[in-house]
Amino acid sequence: MRPAPDRGPGAAHPAPWLLPAVLVLAAFYAVPVLDVARLAVSDATLVRPASGFSTQALRAILTDPALPQVLGTTLLFVAVNVVALQLLGLLIALTIARGERRGLHGMAAFRTLVLAAWVVPGIANGLIWSMLFDEAPYGTLNSLLAYVGAGPVAWLSDPRMALVSAVIANLWQGTAFSMIVFYAARRGIDPTLYEVAALDGAGPWRVFTAITLPLLRRAIAVNTVLVSVQTLNTFDSILALTGGGPGRATEVLSLFTFNTVFYNLDLAGGAVLALLLFVIGMGMTLAVLAAGGRGEA
Amino acid sequence: MSRARLGDLASYLLLGVLAVFFAVPFAWLVSLAIRTPAEVYRGAARFIPEAPTLDNFRTILSDPAFLIYLWNGLKLSTAGAALAVALAIPAAYACSRIDFRGKAAVLLGLLAVQMISPLVLLVPLYRWMSALGLLNRDLSVIAVYGALGMPLAVWLLKIAFDAIPKELEEAASMDGASRPRTLALITLPLARSGIASAFILAMVMNWSQFLIPFILLERDADWPISVAIFNFAGSISASTTQLLAAACLIAVLPAVAVFVALQRMIVTALIAGAVKG
Numbered sequence: 230m231r232p233a234p235d236r237g238p239g240a241a242h243p244a245p246w247l248l249p250a251v252l253v254l255a256a257f258y259a260v261p262v263l264d265v266a267r268l269a270v271s272d273a274t275l276v277r278p279a280s281g282f283s284t285q286a287l288r289a290i291l292t293d294p295a296l297p298q299v300l301g302t303t304l305l306f307v308a309v310n311v312v313a314l315q316l317l318g319l320l321i322a323l324t325i326a327r328g329e330r331r332g333l334h335g336m337a338a339f340r341t342l343v344l345a346a347w348v349v350p351g352i353a354n355g356l357i358w359s360m361l362f363d364e365a366p367y368g369t370l371n372s373l374l375a376y377v378g379a380g381p382v383a384w385l386s387d388p389r390m391a392l393v394s395a396v397i398a399n400l401w402q403g404t405a406f407s408m409i410v411f412y413a414a415r416r417g418i419d420p421t422l423y424e425v426a427a428l429d430g431a432g433p434w435r436v437f438t439a440i441t442l443p444l445l446r447r448a449i450a451v452n453t454v455l456v457s458v459q460t461l462n463t464f465d466s467i468l469a470l471t472g473g474g475p476g477r478a479t480e481v482l483s484l485f486t487f488n489t490v491f492y493n494l495d496l497a498g499g500a501v502l503a504l505l506l507f508v509i510g511m512g513m514t515l516a517v518l519a520a521g522g523r524g525e526a
Numbered sequence: 527m528s529r530a531r532l533g534d535l536a537s538y539l540l541l542g543v544l545a546v547f548f549a550v551p552f553a554w555l556v557s558l559a560i561r562t563p564a565e566v567y568r569g570a571a572r573f574i575p576e577a578p579t580l581d582n583f584r585t586i587l588s589d590p591a592f593l594i595y596l597w598n599g600l601k602l603s604t605a606g607a608a609l610a611v612a613l614a615i616p617a618a619y620a621c622s623r624i625d626f627r628g629k630a631a632v633l634l635g636l637l638a639v640q641m642i643s644p645l646v647l648l649v650p651l652y653r654w655m656s657a658l659g660l661l662n663r664d665l666s667v668i669a670v671y672g673a674l675g676m677p678l679a680v681w682l683l684k685i686a687f688d689a690i691p692k693e694l695e696e697a698a699s700m701d702g703a704s705r706p707r708t709l710a711l712i713t714l715p716l717a718r719s720g721i722a723s724a725f726i727l728a729m730v731m732n733w734s735q736f737l738i739p740f741i742l743l744e745r746d747a748d749w750p751i752s753v754a755i756f757n758f759a760g761s762i763s764a765s766t767t768q769l770l771a772a773a774c775l776i777a778v779l780p781a782v783a784v785f786v787a788l789q790r791m792i793v794t795a796l797i798a799g800a801v802k803g
Contacts, residue, residue: 246620247632249613250680257647257673258639264650321544324537331534339541341786342548344793348785350734350752353774356759357551360558360767369554372569401551409793413800433533448800454641462643465736469756486645491741496649503646510641 262507268500286497295477295485302392303461303482309396310403310460311453317400318407318452323441325408326415340408347405355469358398359385362470388478391471395479398470399463406459407452414448415441458510482506555778558771559583566767582772591746592754596776599750602664602739603732606671610728611683611721613676618683619709623692633684636677644674644737652741666742671735675728682727685798686720687713723795726788733781751777 272283290296321343328336349357361369362384374380384394418441426436464483467473473480473488480488486506490499553573558566560578586592621629651670652661660666690713698708714721733752740753749757755777759770785792 243620243624243626243629246616246624248616250617250632250636250676253613253673253676254635254639257651257670258642261647261650262642265646268649317544320540324540327533328537328541331530331537333534333537335538335541339545340793341789342545344789345552345782345786346548348730348734348781349778350736350781352734352736352752352756353778356755356770356774357555357778359759360771361551361554363767367567367569369570376570401548409796410800413797416797458641462645464645468736469759483643483645487737490645490649496653500649503643503649506643507646510643511638514638514641 265500265503265507268497269504271497271500283497286495287501290489290498290501295480298477299480299482299485302478302480306392306396306399306479306481307457307460310399311457313396313400314403314456314460315407315411315449315452317404319411319445319449321404321408322411322415323437326412340412343405343408346401347403349402351402351463351465352469354398354402355466355471358394358401358466359470362394385471386475388475391475391478395467395470398466399460402466403456403459407456410448410452410455411445414445418444454514457513461506461510461513482509555771555775558768559775561768563766563768582768583776585769586772586776592751592773592776594747595749595751595754596780598748599733599752599777600780602667602671602750603729603735605664605668606732607675607725607728609668609672610675610679611725613672614679614683614724615709615714615721618680618687619713621680621684622687623695633681636680640677644670648737648741655742661742662744662748664743664748667739670738670742671728671732674738675731679724679728681799682724682795683717683720686717686724686795689720689798690716719791720795722788723792726784727792727796730781730785 269287270282270284272285321339325336325340346354363369364371364381364384364386366372366375366381368381368384370384371381374382383390385391422440422444423436426440431439461481462483464481464487467479467481467484468487471479473484482502483506486499486502489495489502493499557573557575559582560580561572561575562577562579562581565572565575565577617632620626621633648670655661655666660669694712694716695708698712699705703711733750735750736752736756739748739750740756743749743753746757755770755773758773
């Protein structure tokens, strides 16, 4: 142990202070992840313990014809959401920040509205949107569309449309997070940069591409990781909205994992999928952080 | 019209369109929840029902089970949030006040574990809870909530502690107070708004949790509202949309109300977190 620097309050042994947090990290994160890896190569079910080493579950899952479709849906769902959530979040954050500088009214109210959607429980989000997407003639969106002579749209029964609907519901709830991150990052930019740009007569687009965007780069990199993983792990709103259907059209990896473990009670198979979920999540984190780190240097 | 004014107009136009997108689901939920069954079939033609009724809320809330679900939700999310904050305080204090090697690794590690899906953790945790005889006990859910809420709480509390001048603690320690005593008497009271933000945020997250109680609690009477509405939605026919809307509104309202009421404080804490993190 390095001798503690002689700096008054800074001088103390951190171990006793860190102990509770470290124990929690070990017991609820590290050991479970290792246990999932162990279960993935066992023959355990939710009701029966493992009796030995087996790669049967691993093979069964990896050769499951549903897996490519599930992974494809997951990729599409995550990619579209990551782009759309951040574009929308950035647009809102910059517009609110501008509005506040100009002293416009209603900026705080709008921010509150977006945040209110954020705290809606995922299950309730799915149920609320399933009512909006109701395909009966009296369903909300379809009856609105009928007013303008359009529709009806098969929001949830058409496989392609169902995925679009799931993305819309996720955008409604998830935008607030990116909005906060970008709003905070925008406020962290030195205002004198903008004053100089204004003196130079730079237009709004030039200011955005030359100052705002480059200085938000780190925030965008970090946020991309957070939003990708959050979206990857989302399943309760989809469960309530479509249940993964029609067919498997909206069954993303996390929902597939949930169904495998807790409906089919296939623990070893679920552990394989959970491991896959973990590896993809960590992989995306490292990849984007590495790319972001290179960009900064 | 000047360029800036044109920009203002564009801002309002954009936010106006987006406000419709964000407000419609809430507005529609309320509209459906106060309709009679007959008016549900009128769709968009009756945004404001001709004969608004509170009967749906009466029906839902007169079911004693629903009050129990609400109480369960409150109990589990409060206890889980309190545990998360309690676990986070010592680590946050160490990260804010003590110089030690590997601090950056600890903080980064806390950020990284939040990337792990609860689904991954719950597979083994379910088995352990079962082996320990903790299935169907509130304690199991509260423990998992505490563990899942702790990382973010450490970050938010570290930032809150950083904002408190060290000199105040130095004065107390010169008077002979031990470090834990200084923490309890000086630091924690000064950090109360940061602590409150971390607590409320953890509580709102717990209120939304579906997976953990759904898996760890098998008995209907133990469920929080988030699990109960899912079950409720699966059990009724389409003819009771208005009841489902009322139930959803009851489930959503507490979280939204608490968050909106305290959002200035919470958002300030989150923005500070986003800037540092």
